Amino acid sequence: MHLSALGWDDSLANLFPPFSAAGLVPARVALEHKHAYELLAPSGELTAVCTGKLLHSAATRGDLPAVGDWVAASVRPGEARADIHAVLPRRTKFSRRAAGETATEQIVAANVDTVLLVTALDQNFNLRRIERYLAVAWESGAQPVVVLTKSDLHSAPAEARAEVASIAVGAPVVALSAMQDAEPAQVLRPWLVPGRTIALLGSSGVGKSTLINRLLGADRQRTSAISDAVGKGRHTTTHRELIVAPEGWLVIDTPGMRELQLWDVDDTALDATFADITALAARCRFSDCAHRGEPGCAIQAALDDGTLDVGRWQSFQKLQREQAYAARRADPRLERETKAGWKKLNRQLRAATRMKANGD
Ligand SMILES: Nc1nc2c(ncn2[C@@H]2O[C@H](COP(=O)(O)OP(=O)(O)OP(=O)(O)O)[C@@H](O)[C@H]2O)c(=O)[nH]1
Ligand SMILES: [Mg+2]
Ligand SMILES: [Zn+2]
Known part of the structure; x- marks a missing residue:
């Protein structure tokens, strides 16, 4: 397989000469095990581990290889095994906060060109969740496309699509049924381009793997009716994986995410998602203006006359708070300062309340 078929481009080629001089070859991460990786290289598939030096130099998990990454590897002669020496700069990346005490960045997928944000048109359909995914997508650098699946379960899928289009500023919205549509790939054709990588993101059970199977025309990925919705935390897909389609486009399947914790979503991404509010x-x-009853507040006016939906406004505020929270967690100093600030504020508040109680 040629490198360009895996998504290799000139910008990567331009920075690789020093690595080739050191005897390293480029490869793309297809699968991540606990301590090993499956790589795709022109020579074929390779099982790889990180060198001690790479492990040692990584400040966070986010510095280690993730699915979709390009790496510089040395291939062990005569074996389909390799050692990963470096992770090449990511063109785009999806990251989230890994569970745990301290905030660590977890890369969900790297070097994705188009991200399909998948939501099912069933009882779990939720505009606010789509806004959240859009904020993360704009931050990633990939082009988001909102995909509404299970249109066969909805009485008016065209209306639902229009409703989503009204909140998904700048992102195309498509509705489809992986079950009933003769050609569900048809509406996604513009993004299925040889050498380009798409990724599917969305809650468990929305039909990501089912759609991938339909797009590939093969039962490549396991699917199941038992998902988060019924089975409490059961994910059918358990690994993120990069797959090369026979037509040459690449796709990353991901396990459903119960919660998508924002990592480092900056103002630009929130602004893109909520361009109307900005x-x-x-x-x-x-x-x-803090939009809390100040005179001449355009937000308040829009809420009053109904041009701005209250739910959307609350969603924006919630994401803003979360973003600030994530930033504090990532920066302990900032958190200490904020805590000190709160303590001071609380003391002032208590003092003020006592004064009031005393009738002053
Ligand atoms: N009615 C209907 N059911 C669908 C459709 N697409 C998928 N399903 C069903 O939804 C269930 C979940 O599908 P999966 O493809 O396993 O979902 P997933 O998003 O990959 O889930 P995880 O791997 O757990 O993240 C399966 O029972 C599918 O048959 C659709 O378009 N219509
Ligand atoms: Mg799946
Ligand atoms: Zn205002």
Whole structure:
């Protein structure tokens, strides 16, 4: 298989000469086990581990190889085994906060061109969840496409699609049924391009693997009716995996995520997701308007006349709070300062309440 078929491009080729000089070859991470990786290389599949040096130099998990990454590896002569010496810079990346005490970045998928944000048109359909996924997608650098699956279970899928399109500013929205559509791949054709990588992200049971099987025209991925919705935390897909389609496009299947904790979603990503709110806020009378009842507040006016949906406004505020929380967790110093700030504020608040109780 040629490198370009795996998504290799000029910008990667330009930075590789020093690695080739050291006897290393480029390969792409297809699968991540606990301590080993499956790589795709022009010579074929390789089972690989990180060198001690790479492990040692990694400050966080996010510095280690993840599915979709390009790496520089040395192939052991006569074996389908390799050692990973370096992770090449990521063009795009999806990361989230890994569970645990301290915030560590976990890379969900790297070098994705188009991300399909998958939601089912069933009882779990939720606009707020789509907004959350969109914020993460804009942050990643990949082009988001909202995919509404199980349209056969919805009485008015076209209306649901229109409703989602109204909140998904800048992202195409498609609705499909992997069960009933004769050609579900048809609406996704624009993004199934040889050498380009798509990834599917969404809750467990929405039909990501089922759709991938339909796109591939083969039962490549295991699917199951038992999912989060019924089986409590059961994920049918357990590994992130990069698959090369016979037509030459690449796809990353991921296990459903119960929760997508924001990692480092910056203001730009939130602004892209909520472009309507940003535009409104720019029209508030005061440039530092907190939208809490100030005179001439354009947000309040839009909430009052119904042009801004209350749910969407609350969703925006929630994501903003979460983003601030994630930033504090990533920066302990900032958290200490904020804590100290809160203590001070609480003391002031208690003092003020006592004064009031005393009738002052
Ligand atoms: N009615 C209907 N059911 C579907 C459709 N697509 C998928 N399903 C069903 O939904 C269930 C879950 O599908 P999966 O493809 O395993 O879901 P997943 O998103 O890969 O789930 P995880 O791997 O756990 O993240 C299966 O029973 C599928 O048959 C669809 O378009 N319509
Ligand atoms: Mg799956
Ligand atoms: Zn305002």
